[in-house]
Amino acid sequence: MKKLIIENSGEVNHEEGLSIFDIISDKDKQTAKKAILAEIELKDGSKKLVDLTFKVNDDLKMKLLFPEDAESLDTLNHSTSHIMAAAIKKIYPEAKFAIGPSIKDGFYYDFELDKVISPENLKPIEDEMKKIISSNYSFIRKEITKNEAKKIFKDNPYKLELIDGINDEYVSIYETGDFIDLCSGPHIISTSKVGAFKLLSVAGAYWRGNENNKMLIRIYGTAFFNKEDLKNYLERIERAKLSDHRKIGKDLELYSFHDEAPGFPFWHPKGMIIRNIIIDYWRKIHQENGYQEIQTPVILSNQLWHTSGHWDHYKENMYFVKIDGNDYAIKPMNCPGAILVYKSKQHSYREFPIRYAELGLVHRHEKSGVLHGLFRVRNFTQDDAHIFALDEQLTAEITSIINMIGKMYSIFGFKDYHVELSTRPADRIGSDEMWDMAEQKLEEAIKENNLVYKINPGDGAFYGPKIDFHIKDSLERTWQCATIQLDFAMPEKFDITYMGEDNLKHRPVMLHRVILGSVERFIGILIENYSGNLPLWIAPVQIAILPISDKYQQYSDNVFKKLKEEGYRVEIDNRVESLNKKIRQAELSKIPLMVIIGEKEQESGTITIRKKAGGDIKNIEIKEFINILRENIENKKTYFE
């Protein structure tokens, strides 16, 4: 007899070779029915997820996982991807399957097929999947040798390549009905565990994520243990779409895009108000932190871009122009300009660190398929800075930047962002020693500041590694905003120096950094995070004055003038329309505050405030209202109080 210790539910003695499911079933049928997976403890103390069909041959400690555990939903999605593959195989026997993992909120499977798959082909696949699910097939795991596996998958180049990549003599396969897949698992015990699923979209995806490889067909789907969860998920996605900055930007007249300039945003008056508020605050915080603002040209000679390395490593993304027969480029980055400013005079170690800030308008030729509202455009303003420093000043400088990022993000209401350390890319300048040093320095700074981070290998800039800060949009896609880049290479390329204490020339180190990232992307993500309901201090229109009829026009005009004089962004709706209509339109325009003026207000010399977020303040004095406004705006409050 062997002993199975189940976390939180005691011990069971059992015969050797029984599956976890059988053992639990003997003890408690209900629990066995509900369980999805088991997390077993290996001899070395580490944990591993296994199927419920896992055979127990020894004493074992484990924990059962149920539908409410996150790992269970992952597994369900992964298993559903197998079910989808099985269905596709039924309809298109010639399909060759590549990989089919679970992802956040769903799963996909990539496969090669010499046919066009469009959304209308999804329905038949779903129908076939339903048949498989109701057939209640078991997921049967088998461990076989690589050679055996190669025989099974002899017609599938993708699986063969995967098998070759496995560092083990044995591989595992799973059988579901007559469908066999190479897979490490784990899986649900039977197809009937899939309570609800939906195929969502079809797209192309390169094999192994490499654009030089063949493009496969990818079908995305999502699965849940019950129908209610699927319904909630689909509703959540629909709701998130209402926060789309592309829609809100158009509705609120913030900016527009036109066929005449794809990827180049047009800023409208109300959008400019948001931009300028952000920039005003940005200037203030940079002055406080010892930055000096500069501005460098948009067009610079090709010669410069040869020197900087952009010609060799960034040309594909650049635009070029000819002036008087000479070749120039439109800047894709601000660094070379800042370096020319630095080089315009001699520098002493006593000046360091020198912090040049620049709101630099850059142009990049982004591939047409990647353009995405304000998140991905072809011209944008980086809130850039280039810091020239001594080696020993780097850690303090990086820490100071990290603090500025934290402060600005919290002021703008971003709490949920994550950090990545992007290391050396294949296409780069500078020696390996430089990269070792730079990467190490950044990692030290991250650790010193106790940031939680992950490594993003190969994603650094061509001149140096970087710490990236990512923020989520309404659909929880993440976008890189802030970045801190450490650069030993450019100072060398441009041969920049300073005079040291020893009266000798030395080479400074350079930090490139942005906080907002680009003003455009930042505004896009700001809008999505607030669903367009911007805090009072940022809202392009702060107050809408709504006279109930034109009998109160004069009094309303006085209130309007008063607020305007105080510097508030206020509009008055003088149309002869119902109050209901005026309120509705102010609501749709996402104006945070409405001032309602009728007979009562006029008589008592007061106003009534209707907050967009809900709730009224009845009959208050204008003076008092202004005090409240001032209080909210000066403190940059997220919600009006």
Place this chain on the structure above:
RNA sequence: GCUGGUGUAGCUCAAUAGGUAGAGCAGCUGACUUGUAAUCAGCAGGUUGGGGGUUCAAGUCCUCUCGCCAGCUCCA
């Protein structure tokens, strides 16, 4: 750039099986003077993204092209 989808008035959407474009909102005009999310009536608005083709006839079919959307690659 690649894969798939899509493109009708400022916005949201109609238009049977190809028969030559229709509505609501917004706009303009007029009436209504209104107390917490759309008052009523009238008017005006489109060579159906653009080019080419098939056809007696194209918003509808074919083709090229551009934009947009989802995803892949790439990125602030």
